[in-house]
Amino acid sequence: MKATLIVKNAAQVVTSKDALHAPLTGERQGEVTVYEKGAVAVADDKIVAVGTTEEVFAQVETDSETVIIDARCKVVLPGLVDPHTHVVFGGSREHELALKLEGVPYLEILARGGGILSSVEATRAASEADLVDAGIKYCRQMLAQGTTTAEAKSGYGLSTDAEIKTLQAVRQVDGAQPLDLVPTFLGAHAVPKEYKGEPDRYLDLVIEEMLPLVVEKKLARYCDVFCEEGVFSVEQSRRVLSAARDKGLGLKMHADEIVPLGGAELAAELGAVSADHLLVVSDKGIKRMAEEGVIAVILPGTTFYLKEEHYAPGRKMIEAGVPVALATDFNPGSSPNNNLQLIINIACLYLRMTPAEVINAITINASHALGRASEIGSIEVGKNADMVIFDAPNYDYLAYRYGTNLVSRVVKNGRLVVEV
Numbered sequence: 001m002k003a004t005l006i007v008k009n010a011a012q013v014v015t016s017k018d019a020l021h022a023p024l025t026g027e028r029q030g031e032v033t034v035y036e037k038g039a040v041a042v043a044d045d046k047i048v049a050v051g052t053t054e055e056v057f058a059q060v061e062t063d064s065e066t067v068i069i070d071a072r073c074k075v076v077l078p079g080l081v082d083p084h085t086h087v088v089f090g091g092s093r094e095h096e097l098a099l100k101l102e103g104v105p106y107l108e109i110l111a112r113g114g115g116i117l118s119s120v121e122a123t124r125a126a127s128e129a130d131l132v133d134a135g136i137k138y139c140r141q142m143l144a145q146g147t148t149t150a151e152a153k154s155g156y157g158l159s160t161d162a163e164i165k166t167l168q169a170v171r172q173v174d175g176a177q178p179l180d181l182v183p184t185f186l187g188a189h190a191v192p193k194e195y196k197g198e199p200d201r202y203l204d205l206v207i208e209e210m211l212p213l214v215v216e217k218k219l220a221r222y223c224d225v226f227c228e229e230g231v232f233s234v235e236q237s238r239r240v241l242s243a244a245r246d247k248g249l250g251l252k253m254h255a256d257e258i259v260p261l262g263g264a265e266l267a268a269e270l271g272a273v274s275a276d277h278l279l280v281v282s283d284k285g286i287k288r289m290a291e292e293g294v295i296a297v298i299l300p301g302t303t304f305y306l307k308e309e310h311y312a313p314g315r316k317m318i319e320a321g322v323p324v325a326l327a328t329d330f331n332p333g334s335s336p337n338n339n340l341q342l343i344i345n346i347a348c349l350y351l352r353m354t355p356a357e358v359i360n361a362i363t364i365n366a367s368h369a370l371g372r373a374s375e376i377g378s379i380e381v382g383k384n385a386d387m388v389i390f391d392a393p394n395y396d397y398l399a400y401r402y403g404t405n406l407v408s409r410v411v412k413n414g415r416l417v418v419e420v
C-alpha cells in the first residue's frame, strides 16, 4: 500500500489500544502502548500502519510524493480531543477580574446580571459572521496547541434566534478550518433577564420552541444543562434532558460543580454520556456513574481559574471505576483557556492522575465523550490520521513542562496543518 504521509523515528509514539467500544476505566485508564523509534503511516486521511519505524516501512510503499516527517527526539500522540468547550461566544469578560479579586463569588456575579448574562448580551449583539470570525480564531489557537477535535456548546444566546445563530456559527466554524467541532445545544445555560425569576417558563421556551428547531435543522448532537443552585434544579434539568433524549439527542450535564445537588445521580439515571465538572460529586453519584458508565469530564482549568479550594476527586473516581476524560471548558468567564497542555499539568498535580491516565483522558476517553471513538482518539489502523507531534523526549515531559506550547507539528485527516 502506498503511504501519503509517514511520521518516523519518534522517540515515542504513544496511544491506547482496543478501546473503541468502551472508554478506559480503573487500571486500564493508565494503560498506554509506547512504540520507541516509532512510526505511523497514513494513506490519504486514514492510519494504515503503526509500530517501530522498521516495522512500518516494511508494510508500506513510498514515492516522491510521500510526505516524510522526521520525529527524532519527539513524542507522537493521537490528536488531542477537547470534549467540553464553549468556543463560540461574543465579547470577553476581563472586566470581571477585579470583582473576582475582591472575592465576589462566581454565582453572585451571575445573580447580579453579570457573568454568563454579560456574555449573553455580547453574543446577542454580535452578528453570525462576528461569531464565526472569533470562533475560527479560537479554533486555530487550539489546533496550534494540539487539539484536533473539540465539542462546542451554544448557551450564550438564550433566545431562539440567538441560540440558532450560535449553532449555525458553530457549523460554519467547523467547516472553515481543520479542527472538527461536535455541537451541543445548551439553551438551559442560565435564565435570561427577560425570564428572571421564572425558570420554568424559560424552560417551556427551550423545550417547546428551541429544541424542536435545533433538532429539525440538525444543529446539535448533544443537549446539556447547567444544573446548579440558582440556575436549574435537578427536577428542571431532568425535564429538559428527557425532552432532548426523546428527540434523539445525546445528553451531557454541568453537574455538581459548586453546590452538590445530585447532578451525577441524574446523569446516571438518564443514561447521559457524560457528567462534567463534578467538584462536589457525592459518593453515591460516583457509584452510580460507575454503574452506568457515565464519563466524568473533569475541568480542572476552571477550578484553577475560579480559585476553588478543592478539585474534582479524579483519583477517587478512577479507583471507583468511573471513566475519566478531561477538557478545557474554554469559555469567556470561568475558563478563558483553550490549551489542553495546561490541563495535563493541572490534572497531574491536583487530581493526582498519572501522565498516562491524563493522555487517555484527553484522547480516547474524550473521544468516547463525543461519540467519536470509532474514528478518533487513538493511533490505530483504520482510524482518522489525527496526530500531534510534541517537542518532548518522552510523554512524562508533557506533564513536567508548563506554560510553553510544546507542539512541533499537527496532522489532521492526514494533512500537515501546523508546523512550528
Ligand code: NIG
Binding pocket: 115, 116, 119, 226, 254, 257, 302, 329, 331, 332, 333, 334, 335
Ligand atoms: O462550564 N458552569 C457553567 N458554564 C460555564 C461557565 C460559563 C461562563 O462563566 O461564561 C462553565 O464553567
Ligand code: FE
Binding pocket: 084, 085, 086, 254, 329, 331
Ligand atoms: Fe462549561
